[in-house]
Amino acid sequence: MFADLFGIPPQALLGQLLLGLINGAFYALLSLGLALIFGLLHLINFAHGAIYMLGALGAWVAVSGLGLSFWAALIIVPLAVGLIGIVLERVLISRLAGLDPLYGLLLTFGLALLIEGLTRVQFGASGLPFNSPIKGGINLGFMYLPWYRGFVVLASVVVCLATWFAIERTKLGALLRAATENPDLLRTFGVRVPVLVTLTFGAGVALAALAGVLAAPIYLINPYMGTQLIIVVFAVVVIGGMGSIGGAILTGFGLGVLEGLTKAFWPPASSTVIFFVMAVVLMVKPAGLFGTTK
Amino acid sequence: MSNHPKLLIGAAILVVMALLPLAVYPVLLMKVMCFAIFACAFNLLLGFTGLLSFGHAMFFGGGAYVAGYLMKAHAVPPELAWLAALVAGAVAGGAVGWLAIRRTGIYFSMVTLALAQMAYFYFVTSPLTGGEDGIQSIPRQPVLGFINGADDHILYYVIMAMFVCLWLLIWRIVHSPFGQSLKAIRDNEARAISLGYRASRYKLLAFVISAAIAALAGGMKSYIFQLASLTDVGWHMSGEVVLMALIGGIGTLTGPVVGAAFLILLSDALASYGEWVVVIQGAIFVAVVLLFRKGLVGTLSELPGLITRLRRPKAKSAEKLNKDKIITE
Numbered sequence: 070m071f072a073d074l075f076g077i078p079p080q081a082l083l084g085q086l087l088l089g090l091i092n093g094a095f096y097a098l099l100s101l102g103l104a105l106i107f108g109l110l111h112l113i114n115f116a117h118g119a120i121y122m123l124g125a126l127g128a129w130v131a132v133s134g135l136g137l138s139f140w141a142a143l144i145i146v147p148l149a150v151g152l153i154g155i156v157l158e159r160v161l162i163s164r165l166a167g168l169d170p171l172y173g174l175l176l177t178f179g180l181a182l183l184i185e186g187l188t189r190v191q192f193g194a195s196g197l198p199f200n201s202p203i204k205g206g207i208n209l210g211f212m213y214l215p216w217y218r219g220f221v222v223l224a225s226v227v228v229c230l231a232t233w234f235a236i237e238r239t240k241l242g243a244l245l246r247a248a249t250e251n252p253d254l255l256r257t258f259g260v261r262v263p264v265l266v267t268l269t270f271g272a273g274v275a276l277a278a279l280a281g282v283l284a285a286p287i288y289l290i291n292p293y294m295g296t297q298l299i300i301v302v303f304a305v306v307v308i309g310g311m312g313s314i315g316g317a318i319l320t321g322f323g324l325g326v327l328e329g330l331t332k333a334f335w336p337p338a339s340s341t342v343i344f345f346v347m348a349v350v351l352m353v354k355p356a357g358l359f360g361t362t363k
Numbered sequence: 364m365s366n367h368p369k370l371l372i373g374a375a376i377l378v379v380m381a382l383l384p385l386a387v388y389p390v391l392l393m394k395v396m397c398f399a400i401f402a403c404a405f406n407l408l409l410g411f412t413g414l415l416s417f418g419h420a421m422f423f424g425g426g427a428y429v430a431g432y433l434m435k436a437h438a439v440p441p442e443l444a445w446l447a448a449l450v451a452g453a454v455a456g457g458a459v460g461w462l463a464i465r466r467t468g469i470y471f472s473m474v475t476l477a478l479a480q481m482a483y484f485y486f487v488t489s490p491l492t493g494g495e496d497g498i499q500s501i502p503r504q505p506v507l508g509f510i511n512g513a514d515d516h517i518l519y520y521v522i523m524a525m526f527v528c529l530w531l532l533i534w535r536i537v538h539s540p541f542g543q544s545l546k547a548i549r550d551n552e553a554r555a556i557s558l559g560y561r562a563s564r565y566k567l568l569a570f571v572i573s574a575a576i577a578a579l580a581g582g583m584k585s586y587i588f589q590l591a592s593l594t595d596v597g598w599h600m601s602g603e604v605v606l607m608a609l610i611g612g613i614g615t616l617t618g619p620v621v622g623a624a625f626l627i628l629l630s631d632a633l634a635s636y637g638e639w640v641v642v643i644q645g646a647i648f649v650a651v652v653l654l655f656r657k658g659l660v661g662t663l664s665e666l667p668g669l670i671t672r673l674r675r676p677k678a679k680s681a682e683k684l685n686k687d688k689i690i691t692e
Contacts, residue, residue: 113469113472113473161649161653164653165652165653170468170469171415171468171469171472172652172656174415174417174469174472175605175609175648175652176648176649176652176653178417178602178605178648179644179645179646179647179648179649179652180645180649181645182602182641182642182644182645182648183642183645183646183649184645185641185645186638186639186640186641186642186643186644186645187642189638189641190638190639190642296598300476300477300480300598301477301480303473303476303477304473304477304480306473307466307470307473307474307477337488340484341481341484341485344477344478344480344481345481347474347477347478348462348478351462351463351465351466351474352462352465355465355466
């Protein structure tokens with residue numbers, strides 16, 4: 070049915086493509102949260118990766134420690150982490166409002182070190198095992214698809230689309246977009262902008278935690294899983310620009326797939342291909358593919 | 364103001380530095396000086412050009428690897444290996460800077476971080492770098508052919524001389540017309556461009572100088588510790604140098620030195636707590652950004668002004684309006 074493509078057996082190619090889609094799902098979820106937070110707070114959340122790691126760790130604690138089911142963790146952990154995010158925003162991040170965004174980057178970098186350091190002290194650096202919540206899979210003839218991996222891709226697409234819909238097509242989303250344009254005007258209409266800002270941060274952080282819970286059964290849980298990922302996501306953000314929610318989702322999935330294809334055709338380059346694309350984009354279109362501002 | 368008090372203070376500092384190894388372990392002092400140079404080079408960008416590089420470990424670690432590899436594999440004398448690190452840093456800085464200065468502000472930081480991660484992957488996989496082990500037991504050959512670098516007490520004075528020269532070089536750069544132009548770009552890039560300054564060229568040159576000096580600091584580090592490892596190129600190191608400049612005071616010349624000394628001595632004192640060091644670093648980051656943005660030196664240098672301001676009623680000056688800006692859009 071399938072001929073070999075450039076000497077690559079189709080099973081290997083499709084397998085890598087699926088892995089690429091899964092990676093892309095995480096890139097999309099994380100860059101979506103980053104874009105959401107940046108739009109309203111003018112803050113690049115360096116701790117986003119550490120929060121994703123907290124999500125994965127939370128899933129492990131909930132399932133192995135508290136004996137909850139994975140599906141309960143999928144709901145509870147993002148909500149709990151979102152609450153933590155709300156507290157962080159109120160207590161720390163809101164104090165930097167109106168300052169140079171670089172301070173926000175430095176503060177959240179410190180938070181990332183704190184979260185990762187404490188995790189390492191508590192759980193060690195070796196990584197924690199996590200069993201897949203859905204056993205088995207389906208043989209599609211040309212490849213074997215584990216059910217859980219299919220579910221991850223599906224779930225992240227649904228979450229991304231729901232977020233896009235909430236921002237582009239609902240009244241709350243309209244308020245958010247207005248707040249990014251002109252918060253002072255919104256305040257004169259009686260909208261509580263600071264509350265909006267806090268909730269947005271909580272939501273962005275909850276998205277990262279949700280990605281973390283989804284990742285727990287696939288990747289090894291260790292303190293540094295988040296920062297390694299967030300650096301790639303930063304490159305994704307530079308490539309896509311943070312101007313549009315749809316752009317962030319498309320760029321995330323697209324780059325994940327590109328990474329998967331690179332792994333199939335030329336494995337050594339797969340870990341750097343996204344950075345390479347970033348360099349090319351900077352040369353050709355410095356503002357990013359979907360970027361508008363300088 | 365005449366230069367006499369400054370000269371006296373400088374001479375006193377030199378005397379104290381020369382006597383320090385009698386009281387403190389010289390290797391620790393050399394470590395402080397290495398990182399102080401690294402932090403000063405980094406601060407040339409952040410403090411005087413307004414560019415926050417979050418990938419400066421790629422130059423520091425890259426310099427450590429270049430010098431270490433030459434000294435170990437080809438028995439190159441240290442002064443030539445350091446020169447090679449300096450040149451390599453300048454070339455790499457040219458390439459990275461050329462890409463990164465297309466974006467400003469936080470995007471610039473993200474680009475440098477991503478490019479540094481790319482460099483990190485190269486150092487992990489390259490056959491020349493020893494992978495996870497790094498380059499170990501780098502020989503300490505005589506400096507300039509006759510100075511016995513294998514003796515820590517003698518090497519201390521070599522490193523001290525280099526530190527003083529490099530610090531003076533950075534001081535000279537900041538106080539040159541070129542340095543003044545950098546500050547103009549930092550404070551108001553649009554205005555500097557409208558006055559006819561080619562801001563991109565200035566920024567790129569600043570980036571190249573900063574990267575070259577950072578790489579030289581890395582080369583010195585691999586000679587002192589006889590080791591070049593992945594720690595030197597990782598993102599943690601990039602963050603650490605940011606913290607050094609921040610604690611000491613961004614935009615001051617002595618700040619990064621004070622910050623480097625503070626952080627190195629703190630890590631040394633806390634070495635037995637192992638895994639808590641990162642937690643404490645994170646806590647310091649958060650605390651400094653929230654409460655102490657001017658840093659140690661920055662706060663101290665404001666004290667005389669602070670006292671006069673307490674006596675007189677406040678006047679809103681442009682300076683006050685800009686007080687919390689690293690960069691002006």
